[in-house]
Amino acid sequence: MAKDFALMEDSNRSSNPSIHEVSDPSRRIILRGGLGALAGGFLAPLSAVGGAAVLVGCATNHMASGPLMGFKSVAVSTADTITVPEGYTVQVIAPWGDPVGMSSHNHAFKEDASNTAAEQEAQLGMHHDGIHYYAQEGSKRGLLAMNHEYVDHGLLFTDGMANWSAEKVRKSQAAHGVSIIEVEDKAGKWEVVNPSRFARRITANTRTELSGPAAGHDMLKTAADPAGRVVLGTLNNCASGITPWGTYLTSEENFIFYFNGGDKLSDHERRWGLRKGGSGYRWHEHDARFDATKTPNEPNRFGWIVEIDPRNPNATPIKRTAMGRGAHEGATVAVTKDNRAVVYMGEDARFEYIYKFVSRDAIKPGGAAANAALLDHGTLYVAKFNSDGKGQWIALTHGQGPLNAANGFADQGEVLIKARQASDLLGATKMDRPEWIDIDKQGWVYATLTNNSNRGGDKQPGVDAANPRVNNTQGNIIRWKEDGDFHGATFAWNHFVLAGDPSLERSDAKGNIKGDMFSCPDGLWVDGRGLMWIQCDMSTSAMGKGDLKNFGNNMMLAADVNTGEVRRFMVGPAGCEVTGATETPDGKTMFINIQHPGEPANERSDPKNPRAVSNWPDKKPNGRPRSATVVIRKADGGVIGT
Numbered sequence: 001m002a003k004d005f006a007l008m009e010d011s012n013r014s015s016n017p018s019i020h021e022v023s024d025p026s027r028r029i030i031l032r033g034g035l036g037a038l039a040g041g042f043l044a045p046l047s048a049v050g051g052a053a054v055l056v057g058c059a060t061n062h063m064a065s066g067p068l069m070g071f072k073s074v075a076v077s078t079a080d081t082i083t084v085p086e087g088y089t090v091q092v093i094a095p096w097g098d099p100v101g102m103s104s105h106n107h108a109f110k111e112d113a114s115n116t117a118a119e120q121e122a123q124l125g126m127h128h129d130g131i132h133y134y135a136q137e138g139s140k141r142g143l144l145a146m147n148h149e150y151v152d153h154g155l156l157f158t159d160g161m162a163n164w165s166a167e168k169v170r171k172s173q174a175a176h177g178v179s180i181i182e183v184e185d186k187a188g189k190w191e192v193v194n195p196s197r198f199a200r201r202i203t204a205n206t207r208t209e210l211s212g213p214a215a216g217h218d219m220l221k222t223a224a225d226p227a228g229r230v231v232l233g234t235l236n237n238c239a240s241g242i243t244p245w246g247t248y249l250t251s252e253e254n255f256i257f258y259f260n261g262g263d264k265l266s267d268h269e270r271r272w273g274l275r276k277g278g279s280g281y282r283w284h285e286h287d288a289r290f291d292a293t294k295t296p297n298e299p300n301r302f303g304w305i306v307e308i309d310p311r312n313p314n315a316t317p318i319k320r321t322a323m324g325r326g327a328h329e330g331a332t333v334a335v336t337k338d339n340r341a342v343v344y345m346g347e348d349a350r351f352e353y354i355y356k357f358v359s360r361d362a363i364k365p366g367g368a369a370a371n372a373a374l375l376d377h378g379t380l381y382v383a384k385f386n387s388d389g390k391g392q393w394i395a396l397t398h399g400q401g402p403l404n405a406a407n408g409f410a411d412q413g414e415v416l417i418k419a420r421q422a423s424d425l426l427g428a429t430k431m432d433r434p435e436w437i438d439i440d441k442q443g444w445v446y447a448t449l450t451n452n453s454n455r456g457g458d459k460q461p462g463v464d465a466a467n468p469r470v471n472n473t474q475g476n477i478i479r480w481k482e483d484g485d486f487h488g489a490t491f492a493w494n495h496f497v498l499a500g501d502p503s504l505e506r507s508d509a510k511g512n513i514k515g516d517m518f519s520c521p522d523g524l525w526v527d528g529r530g531l532m533w534i535q536c537d538m539s540t541s542a543m544g545k546g547d548l549k550n551f552g553n554n555m556m557l558a559a560d561v562n563t564g565e566v567r568r569f570m571v572g573p574a575g576c577e578v579t580g581a582t583e584t585p586d587g588k589t590m591f592i593n594i595q596h597p598g599e600p601a602n603e604r605s606d607p608k609n610p611r612a613v614s615n616w617p618d619k620k621p622n623g624r625p626r627s628a629t630v631v632i633r634k635a636d637g638g639v640i641g642t
């Protein structure tokens with residue numbers, strides 16, 4: 001969720017210094033084509049960061065030769081359909097409400113949204129987001145793990161939020177979380193395998209465990225869980241990550257929107273954005289767990305990175321507290337030369353921070369079982385971007401600097417639970433909503449900063465070198481390279497692109513493409529060949545207005561990081577966000593997620609007319625729009641993007 005779904009969170013009123021002067025931000029914007037000297041180096045083994053670092057997420061085996069991009073750019077569009085380049089095909093699978101393939105219960109989707117809560121618990125959730133393909137049989141059969149970020153109650157129920165009830169809350173909770181489905185390429189068409197022994201739903205009510213330094217902390221104890229170690233569920237699961245040992249990382253983003261606060265909020269509650277009356281989900285009216293006036297510690301049990309073993313349907317999801325608490329957008333893993341895991345995470349809220357976690361121990365051979373405690377021990381850092389193009393990682397370690405009892409941090413557990421307050425004290429850089437993060441073959445780490453219309457001007461904080469735009473409606477992609485290796489304490493940074501930059505348009509008189517415009521980058525993924533994919537999430541409330549008027553529907557573009565060229569690859573259906581991408585090991589099938597097709601400008605569908613904006617993908621006259629996974633292939637069977 002993006003956007004101003006209920007109220008965009010904006011709770012960082014700390015006075016830690018931003019860099020208030022902008023010496024010359026354009027100095028740090030990569031000139032298009034300025035990296036030509038690196039072109040051709042992208043197929044070599046990664047060597048730029050310390051010589052032997054290994055990138056995960058790039059473990060595919062389709063090292064095709066030739067230029068990274070070979071497709072013809074598509075135009076912007078407002079059509080209620082998926083537009084892809086000539087020579088590409090589109091197939092839709094796994095829409096919200098279809099059965100995931102559990103043999104225990106297996107219910108067809110009802111077009112009028114009358115499925116019960118119990119039925120929804122065995123169906124795909126709503127509002128698909130992060131996704132990853134886990135090969136079971138190469139590029140022919142695998143598991144898809146995917147997030148269901150949030151719900152639109154106007155679509156989820158026949159009569160929307162009328163007659164609000166415990167059953168409706170239960171169904172809303174069941175449409176959240178994660179789905180594991182098995183998919184198979186059957187004679188050129190991908191199908192969900194049903195039944196499948198791997199099929200699984202993890203919802204806002206699934207038993208999960210807390211591990212790491214904050215597990216068992218007083219601030220995580222509740223009457224229902226006096227030990228502070230077992231939480232029911234995960235929610236607002238946004239971007240995703242993968243580990244080299246085969247697990248899935250799902251991040252809990254805007255968890256605070258599900259909680260109701262009281263008249264008198266503590267400083268801690270205020271800093272995390274808790275509001276009296278909640279933010280529109282109304283779960284607290286029938287589930288006291290989400291009423292922080294009754295269960296004040298329950299919000300502390302959300303906002304974690306959750307590790308799931310997709311190949312073991314009986315494995316308990318684990319909330320890894322060592323990586324800190326936040327409105328986490330994602331968790332992207334790199335591996336150091338000495339085989340430690342480094343996890344990059346952004347917190348998507350206005351003026352929040354970028355983090356990295358460095359594991360204490362090396363990754364061991366032996367998969368998930370051998371690395372079950374790897375993410376429980378290590379050091380969490382927050383980023384500070386200096387105005388000279390350098391930056392540093394500052395440790396969130398209890399007893400170091402200001403992180404002591406006198407400042408409200410009794411122990412490391414409290415530092416992690418109150419990671420925002422710790423970062424405030426450490427002087428970290430307040431960013432323009434960090435969303436997805438990924439890493440290219442040269443070791444540059446890219447983060448989308450989607451937008452921040454509250455930046456600067458007559459508002460505080462003002463601009464800084466890393467966040468150089470007043471009223472940043474368009475967003476940026478920032479990137480950095482660590483000094484030495486991924487665990488490095490310092491880095492060099494620049495902007496890969498300021499989105500909406502007119503210099504990206506096709507402006508060459510001979511018709512040569514320089515690049516295609518886009519705005520509000522959110523999803524970001526580097527594929528196995530090193531091609532970077534950018535997915536956009538312009539809020540429907542802002543779409544078509546002011547300087548956002550020429551972009552049409554949300555889209556996906558490819559970027560050649562060697563040349564800086566950006567090319568539009570796909571435009572989504574009306575009212576959607578494009579988010580989440582993954583591929584088969586041969587690079588010939590790409591799965592992406594379309595979230596909230598048909599979302600109206602006020603971001604809440606009218607149950608009396610749920611198809612006012614879109615009825616994608618079913619296109620039934622009485623149907624309703626459904627988030628779904630889109631399978632993209634080349635008609636000639638080639639590698640995607642070529």
Ligand code: FEO
Pocket residue numbers: 001002149238239253329348435522
């Ligand atoms: Fe869930 Fe920040 O998008």
Ligand code: CA
Pocket residue numbers: 001002149537577579595
């Ligand atoms: Ca979203």
Ligand code: CA
Pocket residue numbers: 001002003435450522537
């Ligand atoms: Ca977004």
Ligand code: CA
Pocket residue numbers: 001002238239329435436522523537579
């Ligand atoms: Ca996002």
